[in-house]
Amino acid sequence: MVEGQRDGEEIPEQVTSEIFTAANVVSFVRLCLVPVYLWLLLSGFNLAATLVFAAAAASDFIDGQLARRTHTVSKLGQILDPAVDRILMITGVLGVFLVGRIPLWVIVVVVLRDAYLLIGGGWLLSRYRIRVPVVYPGKFATTFLFIGFAGLLLNAPLIPGLGWCDISWLPGFNGEAVSWGIWFIYAGLILSLGVTIYYTVAAARALAAELRHRKEAASESSSAHGDA
Numbered sequence: 722m723v724e725g726q727r728d729g730e731e732i733p734e735q736v737t738s739e740i741f742t743a744a745n746v747v748s749f750v751r752l753c754l755v756p757v758y759l760w761l762l763l764s765g766f767n768l769a770a771t772l773v774f775a776a777a778a779a780s781d782f783i784d785g786q787l788a789r790r791t792h793t794v795s796k797l798g799q800i801l802d803p804a805v806d807r808i809l810m811i812t813g814v815l816g817v818f819l820v821g822r823i824p825l826w827v828i829v830v831v832v833l834r835d836a837y838l839l840i841g842g843g844w845l846l847s848r849y850r851i852r853v854p855v856v857y858p859g860k861f862a863t864t865f866l867f868i869g870f871a872g873l874l875l876n877a878p879l880i881p882g883l884g885w886c887d888i889s890w891l892p893g894f895n896g897e898a899v900s901w902g903i904w905f906i907y908a909g910l911i912l913s914l915g916v917t918i919y920y921t922v923a924a925a926r927a928l929a930a931e932l933r934h935r936k937e938a939a940s941e942s943s944s945a946h947g948d949a
Contacts, residue, residue, distance in 0.1 A: 737795045744791070747784040748801045751777045755812050762816045762874065770816070771874040777809055778867035781860075803855065806863055807835045813870040822873045822900065824890040830910060831866070834917055841924065851927045859916040865909030872902020 739745075754777040762770035784802055814831045817823045845851040877900070884896040893903045 744784040744787040775871050817873045849931050853924050862913035865905045869902040869905030873900050
């Protein structure tokens with residue numbers, strides 16, 4: 722999701738139409754690291770895959786700060802940066818699932834949540850020119866998930882499970898040893914679901930305001946034609 726005003730309202734940062742900005746180059750490099758990560762992981766190079774994934778995830782902070790500090794926030798960057806985050810998130814959880822280190826329900830939650838944000842955000846932007854603002858808790862949730870995926874990729878050190886249940890699809894809560902990264906995954910999932918609720922409420926309010934604005938504009942236009 723990207724910056725959140727209706728077109729025509731004043732925004733704190735000027736947005737350019739430039740494509741080849743330093744921040745966009747960083748985002749593009751992050752995107753190119755995705756297939757490299759998958760190839761390394763599926764080829765059995767756990768440490769190398771972890772390092773590549775960590776580099777792509779950690780550089781998420783760089784592109785945004787670079788754009789703001791150099792005053793080169795661009796329309797492409799507003800779309801590319803969160804899109805790369807979503808792609809990296811989905812491929813990250815998919816890779817960990819393919820090597821058998823995370824249960825299926827986690828990947829279902831992550832993919833459905835990201836698909837919901839991408840499709841919903843795209844529909845609001847294309848039809849109503851509404852952008853829902855990114856909030857810092859969302860960034861924290863993404864960071865927790867990225868750290869968790871990196872821990873599961875590295876798969877060391879393993880720590881004992883809590884032994885609260887015998888359910889195989891709840892790693893960490895059963896008695897089997899598990900990577901420390903699973904606890905960052907749980908924290909990230911809880912926070913990301915909370916942020917998704919916030920985005921949904923914010924989008925609903927922005928949509929209601931936009932529809933009300935259009936209705937008032939149409940009413941004023943009809944009145945003007947009637948007077949004429």
